[in-house]
Amino acid sequence: MLKKLALFGCVGIALAVPSVSQAKTYYWMSSGSPADPVWTYFLAGAEQWAKDTGNTVKTSFYSGDVPSQQEAERAAIAAKADGIATTSPDPGSLVEIAKEAKAANIPMINFNMRDPTAPFLAYVGGDNVVFGQNWAQYLVDHHLVKAGDFVWMPVEVPGATYGVQEAQGASTVFKPLGIKWEITDATLDQADAISRMSDYLTANHRKINAIMGLGDLVTGSIKRVFDQVGIKPGSIPVIGWGNTLDTTQEVLDGYVVAAQWQDPQATSYVALSLAAMAAGGVRPGFNVITGALYDKTKAGYYAKLLSTK
Amino acid sequence: MKNRFLQGLLAKAELGPLILLIVEIAVFASLNSDFISILNISNTLAFTVELGLIALAMTLLMTSGEFDLSVGSVFGFSPVLMWTLANSGATSLVVAFFVAILIAALIGLINGWFVTRLKIPSFLVTLGMLLVVRGLALFMTNGFPQRTWSASGAWLPRILAGEFYIGDFRVYASIFWFLGSAIVLGYVLTRTKIGNWIQASGGNPNAARARGVNVNRTKAGLFVLCSVMSALAGTISSIRTSAANPDSGTGYELEVIAMVVIGGTALTGGRGTIVGTVLGVLILRIMRNGIVFVGVPGLAYNIFIGAIILGMMALHSGLERRHNAGA
Structure with a gap:
């Protein structure tokens, strides 16, 4: 208000x-x-x-x-x-x-x-730090991740302020619970991002308990990546940025559980x-x-x- | 008899890349069995062939002694133009596709004209064109990606990038475009008069001119081919990924040139191989895919890519020297 x-x-x-x-x-x-x-x-x-x-x-x-x-x-x-x-x-x-x-x-x-x-x-x-913290807390509060789990965090430009701050915020929730995470470089090129994310998901889907999209492009590519790898919407909870039509549609279709406007x-x-x-x-x-x-x-x-x- | 066969095999420029590819696959497969799963092979091929289409055309251009840095921009610009025209209702998707291809051909022609008529090095001309075309795509769209959902059901997207299954193996139509292009361009380069012109233009342009080869026209034609293939690859990619972003294709030019060189085409011109390029394309893309499977830390990805490229180039250079010494 x-x-x-x-x-x-x-x-x-x-x-x-x-x-x-x-x-x-x-x-x-x-x-x-x-x-x-x-x-x-x-x-x-x-x-x-x-x-x-x-x-x-x-x-x-x-x-x-x-x-x-x-x-x-x-x-x-x-x-x-x-x-x-x-x-x-x-x-x-x-x-x-x-x-x-x-x-x-x-x-x-x-x-x-x-x-x-x-x-x-x-x-x-x-406030990116608060956003990262909120996303992590959402995953914990909704029992989507628990102590000892693994969260994958793809980002378009590793090292850029936004991703660093979001990961920093998320770490305040994940670290005390012993939840591990990995940030990967997806690039700003969508075809390349989809390819890299598909590779990572194919190789690691068994250990990934949740995905946190640190940028809009990566979160907006989740549907294409899941479809490419054959992962059903909702089987791996996804949270992250939601300022694009791609992501709003992914939330509506169940690929993404919650997104940040x-x-x-x-x-x-x-x-x-x-x-x-x-x-x-x-x-x-x-x-x-x-x-x-x-x-x-x-x-x-x-x-x-x-x-x- | 056996010796002659071995000598013939060793004399092949493609032997080095082939050995590299086999070693690469064996190493990655031994480290993670999922690497050779049907799903992963299918995923890897999807993006590989899109870059591969550009690499095939670049092979011919580099054999003629030139190269094109604007291919990544054309890759991004053409689908944006096509979808802008189609989405705005200005024309049908099919007409928009041909308009985009035509404009790409014009871009190639301008590159060729600057290089052959104004005698400006292709590095500078295509670097300028890279910026012009990328800027055009951004200006035209105001930065907004074009929606491509309306493609579903239309015949053109199905022909270009439709998918179907052979058992569990998903195949994209784009692989047939890649294989078809490789066969046609390989035949042109090795079995036709045009192929001789291309190699002569790159090897010794003055001697080629003296023997009646129209070097300028040959090179200009190859610039057009490069742009058209980049536009085709970009369009296929936009349909497959359901996204036409104005900045798509950023950095592809360098990756494509690396693929061609790893495959055995001389950076200085005069010698090129389509089979080698196909191997080079597979080597680089499989390497990118494989290091994810062996669990390289996400943020260390580029360190490994760069180091492996350097290592492969050193190995390639060693094999090349042995090949030349034996020839």
């Missing part, structure tokens, strides 16, 4: 700001990849905001390339941006830049990938709204935490949300 109120308030402010001021220029900078399915929804949120408010939003992706992103952020500051909404490619990588933006009086909002070490005005998005479009929209609000003189003194874990009963709702794109 609080989350909804916060979202409602922010959107309201965002719509009000442009009506009393001239169109401004904002920068939306992502450390993700333009071809990552979930980032397309984040991008759609930013584009929708530009359309709704009449402001200009300059969007860009840096695919984990920290120096390029830093250079672009500095360029946006030099161009006297009215506001910047940015993800953090690595914790600590934007500390100096956030200071420079602050000195130039440019509001900088952090979204999706949190970095508490940098002096951003606010953060909008999920992150409000990607709303996250971008609210981050830009907060930047606009700050540019108008009202500084946000709060963060907006998004995200919900959904199961079969609610998957239809999220499928409908995603189908609008």
Whole structure:
């Protein structure tokens, strides 16, 4: 409820700001990849905001390339941006830049990938450590894994902040129970990901008690992998990201027991709204935490949300 | 008589890759019996033949002394174009497929034109084309993957990537495209005038020109073939995986070149072998599959892949030297 109120308030402010001021220029900078399915929804949120408010939003992706992103952020500051909404490619990588933006009086909002070490005005998005913890707890609470079991965690980009944080969160639940896990490299290429995941599942299906998809692409590939290997839906419980239509359908069909919704479009929209609000003189003194874990009963709702794109 | 047979066998460029493949299969099978299960063989072949289709065309292009780094981008772009056209209702799936193939041929032609007419090295031309085509796919789709579910029931997807069972063994139609292409291209390379032109263009282009070979046209034709085969492979893959992502095929170009070289085709041109490439394709894909079965830690996967490729190249080079010394 609080989350909804916060979202409602922010959107309201965002719509009000442009009506009393001239169109401004904002920068939306992502450390993700333009071809990552979930980032397309984040991008759609930013584009929708530009359309709704009449402001200009300059969007860009840096695919984990920290120096390029830093250079672009500095360029946006030099161009006297009215506001910047940015993800953090690595914790600590934007500390100096956030200071420079602050000195130039440019509001900088952090979204999706949190970095508490940098002096951003606010953060909008999920908490990956908490998500990982929740997924592990869900598996334990629903008796899908028990002490001594083994959980397989495929991820598209091993070592990337999101997967590391999620595994870190999961470990707080698994370690005390003696549950073991393994993270494997699936890659961002879907055909290759399906091939690698099928290989792993064929070789290890006897020891895998549950699967935790650390990214959207891997969780959204579960149906194809199960079908390829001949694993029946539900015979190995799967939990993980759920920001794509593939995953909502997998939840509905019983391949995935629960999936994490992150409000990607709303996250971008609210981050830009907060930047606009700050540019108008009202500084946000709060963060907006998004995200919900959904199961079969609610998957239809999220499928409908995603189908609008 | 026996000696002559052995000498003939040793003189074959494909002997090294064949030995490597047999050793590889024997090692993996001895470490995990599931490796040679029907399910695993079927799974391995599914993706193998898709990369294999590109490798076959790349063999001919590399034999002519050029190579194409844009194949991975075309692999991703063509199905995205096809499904965008079909899903938007602009045209039927069949017409969309042929449009995608035609555009791929045009991409190959542009590569060929830049390389042969403007005399720019194929490394630079196709690197530029890689970025252009990948960017086009992203821009066209705004990054969103194209839905391919509507394919079920249509005849074209069934012909390209339909599946059927022989007992418990699942076979994808794509394997017939791969085998058919291997036979046709192998025949062209070794038994026809065009094959001679290709080898002459790569071995000594000036001498080939002096003997009346149209080197430019030969190379341009091979760039077109490479792009068309990449588009076909991408389309087959998109149907099999029910996904047409604009970034599909990222990094395939290097894997394909490695397959061709491991198979025995010279990186410098002039000598190529389709049988060797088929073996090279199997060696690399089976290796990727096998190290999962022997339980290599997930995050150490690439260390093993890289180390095994280096080891295999060293072994291949040793066998090659022995072969050349004996020839």
